[in-house]
Amino acid sequence: MKHSYRLLPAAAALLLAAGCATGNQPAANTGGDGGSADISFSFWGTNSEAASLKAIAAAFEQANPGAKVTTNWIQADYEQKLQTSIAAGTQSTVMEISNTSLAGFAPSFAEQSVDPGKYVQPNISSALQFEGKYYAMPFAAKPKVMAVNVDAFKAAGVPLPSATTPMTLDEFKATAAKLSHGDGKARVFGSSNLWYRGWLTAAGGGYYNADATECTFGDETGVRTAQYVVDLQKDRTAPTSVDVEGQDQAQWFAAGRLATFSDFGPWTVADFAKISKPNWTLVPVPGKGFPMEVDGLGISKKAGGKQLETAKKFVEFASTQQVAQDKLIQGNTALGVPIIAASTPTLEKVLPADRNLAAFTTALKSGLVGVSVAREAQLSGDADKGMTSYTPLGTGKDDVAKILPQLAAKCTQALKK
Template identity: 45%
Template sequence: MRKTLPIAALGVTATLVLSACGGSTGGSGGGTTISFAHWGNNQEADTLEAMVAAFEDEHPDIDVEMNWIQSDYEQKLQVSIAGGQAPTVAQISNSSLAGFSSAFQEVDVDPGAYYSENIPSSMKVDGSYLAVPFVVKTKVMAVNGNVFDEAGVPLPSADTPMTTGEYADLARRLTSGEPPDKVYGSAPLWYVGWLTVEGGAFYDVTGTECAIDNDVAAETADYIIDAQAPDGFAPTPLEAEGQDMFDWLSIGRLAMQPDFGPWDIAKLADLDDPKLALVPVPGDGEPMEINGLGISTDATPEETAAATTFAAFMSTSPTAQNRLTTAESSLGVPVVEASTEAFTAVEPDLNLQAFVDAVDQSRILPSVRQEAQIRSDFESALLSRTAIGSGDEDPAEVLPELNEQCQETLDG
């Protein structure tokens, strides 16, 4: 049976456990030491370090040893778990949570502590909370108003998503010229992301059935093929290969980038161009990632109590949540409402509220244990067999076959 500790009143629980034990696990503060595994670039690691320092200031009896895994994070995390060296606390994406279900303790999460039900529900596997929500990584759309001005087209609404039909019409009006100097109305459209924009899904809500054998899935593929046709409004994968779409947006080669994440907020702010703006993604929005903090099943009772206190602080304390985004770096959007104002105030001239609004607009993809293999096989086949990539087969014929292969892997 998994150990379960409530997120509410965690400080009291930790104090009782530590007092009863009366021992030390070797931390410099003479209390309990826990380890925390995470990923991220230099700026993101600095942000996490500042958050951990704030935690240790408030909890001098708990020392947190940071384990920054800079590449192949999940693979190395799995190796450490298998080798009996699991970190006490590990950052984990909601989409990968199922693959680590045996490694993390069950935790109690109060859904009322978060401003959207999407946030806590992302940390559930088979009906149980296996991690504490920590940060949301929604997608919005970045637009270059200079391209809109040149085309004589008004900017999209700052708070109301357009339909995908309106998006295609707008993108065509914003497209001009010929390669290699062609100005594109849209960045390349990622199939799985645009499928959710269109109201479809790769899996059913339970993550037990593949869902790409239907009209929406085929129509989404046709939409993308039309977008990147020679007379279309988006570059092909070959044209976009090795190119930074944000760079294209910044110099006016691109009018709209509908896959814009919070990690690029600082880059956008540095450009200091009032014509660059943020608006909602069309339709039902791009799928969003939510990161949580999982507590190892190998943790001792003392470590479990300390880790639970740490996870609660990172998840619900404004002291931590207010630090998620700065002018230099962004881990993502806060998960508690009290910190959303601090998030939007980081760059008041940008519409950062669009990221917050997207938490309710966007869909959470279910966590599937075989996700990496399924997605790799699917994307490779889709690109090689249809005109989304280098093929010429009809998506309406290819997708049912890929759905069947997906289901076989899922069932296996």
Template identity: 45%
Template sequence: MQAKALAAVTAVSFLALAACAGTPDGGPADGGSGTVTITYAFWGNNDEAATIKSMIAAFEKANPAIKVEPNWIQSDYEQKLQTSIAGGDAPTVAQISNTALPSFANAFAPVQVDHGVYYSPAVAKAGNVGGTDYAVPFVAKSKVMAINKAAFEAAGVAVPSGTAPMSTAEFVAAAKKLTSGSGAKKVYGSAPLWYDGWLVAEGGSYYGADGRTCTMGNADGIRAAQTVVDSTKPDGFAPSSIDAQGQDMFQWFSDGKVAMLPDFGPWNIAKIAALDTSKFLIVPMPGKGEPMEVDSLGIAKSATEAEVAAAKTFATFMSTSPAAQNLLASTTSALGVPVVQGSLEAFKAIAPKVNLQAFTDAVTNAVTTAYVKDKVKIESTFSTDLNSRTAIGTGTEDPATVLPELQAQCQKMLDATK
């Protein structure tokens, strides 16, 4: 019944997008005049690019009247995408993250997105800027935590639940107990914490729910920053930036040098699946979790009518068809987590013993953030100053003093965008 319901919803979504394109009787693919070629820009490593290309091949098999030319941008993706748009050579379809979308929305044509297709409200909203959908969601990149069960058992610490997250206080207490030794032989309870992620875990956020106030300098933000700073002190539970520089934290994790690996993304699925699954497990991120990236597909405003119609067909396929969504992750590479319910069982079957359910739960429960103009500029300025002034980076100042000042600076920048 669930599969039939998904198929029906997908069909309705497809018809809505096709109707929006206003194509003649020849259909959305070719406008009645033959094959249409569109270009698709995306990023990723070799394995991820291979996954994308396999999805393109599946699409072309199902839609022989549309040819998709891959444009794999291997570095400086957003900069090169912006340059191509400014130069009048925009790709017909561009992969774009929810964090970068506000900076590119003006270059994309509005699309009709059936939010009911997606099992997560956060995914459904990912392509929306200021109340308008400019991109079609197609992959979620939720964060979980990987743990070394053997280390927990050896230290006499209870192994975390695979479904209920630890509190942030419980995480810190466990990390301290799992830390032992000193110098080069020190075993850490946790890999380094990411401030932006730990801010959310502690219940904080950069902005208020309406996106009009900066809130990272409140009690939640200060507590998050202090935890990150304390974790890397000589008696702390995580390696400092100097200790971790140039080191592969997953390798440290698999070697038993760190017991917990927070900020664990789906691109690591193949790595953990290759380990001894009796010793390693995926569990939810502590507290409120971490920010989730959702990648969507934007369609160039400059595209022709036939190209737009073909691009909408392509975006719908990538977003809702099991033929595409089932290819998002494998034992060799994973772009992320499917965004439609019908592909979740195939996703979890990739590595059934490591609890991939934690990834899908994180997608379902992800915290959504308000639309903020100049978000990238504001947060880049904040992060640069936070790192230069506190021990989260290279500074020495007290986060309790620095954060309220940076929050006031953030508010000035935010007010200037209104």
């Protein structure tokens, strides 16, 4: 979903035809002051995520008799196919976009008016700004929390973490070490594999500076965090990327091989709902938490007249109305966390209170949202490849204090092109 490429027109037309086969064909945007008020809506996601978005579209039609929303579910290579449709002039009227990718699509989206006061915290709306203007309206947030194996904590005589206050990184490291024991495939790790970028945010750092002019993961905080990850792996407190390659860590957790699972997003709820043994609950991610993704709805610049009016009503409906926000939750599956106060308890009710899904509400209100960067997937992908190739963050042996500043300098050069 996060990879986008610009294609030549001929290739674009061919790929568009293949991409649209996964959903209903979006109507071309003719613009103008008259014409049809019908709109089309493109989005990505799993079956359950698509079900949520289709349900929101259906609810909008019910609330607005005569309105028609044609859904276009793109199941793979979403951003690439979105760029292709934009190049061909056949894009949908409304398009889902992540805050992390907004910078690359903003030139193709119409500017929108967004009221930050309608959401549970200002970061939600500001996440969809680019160069001081709103180019999408938020409709779902995806903060992360940490699952803990209650049985493992009790067996080790270690107190459970607070349900509301995050541990410090030092506290987490010490706790995870106490929970680790055994050898080989019987090894129980105190922590799941550590996502460096997430832990960098938890430590107060980031991949980029605030105005997206510099890659900062090679600074003092970035190097210190990388060494933190390497140390936990070296001590066998956390599995390495080689240990978990091609394997689902949720299954490791279910098998009792992990005492904590720190990469738990709303979409993970459905998988963990099936786990009754070991007993588990949710707590905040240590430190400042992991980056929070915010998904929004952009409107095509080509939209005009009645079609534009309908598009504005639709994105406002999906973003601010409880009947729409409640549909982000389908059964025990969550596309994301609702962003308005009236709907934030919806996710909490999916599972019993002892699972503490309220941790998502806490994370939502304090979630950190990174800056949007054009070509972000390429830039971070190149950096990640270098880290995993040359340092113990992956399969390499070189000192992170040497490699990360070099990679950050190359990243900054590419960023400025």
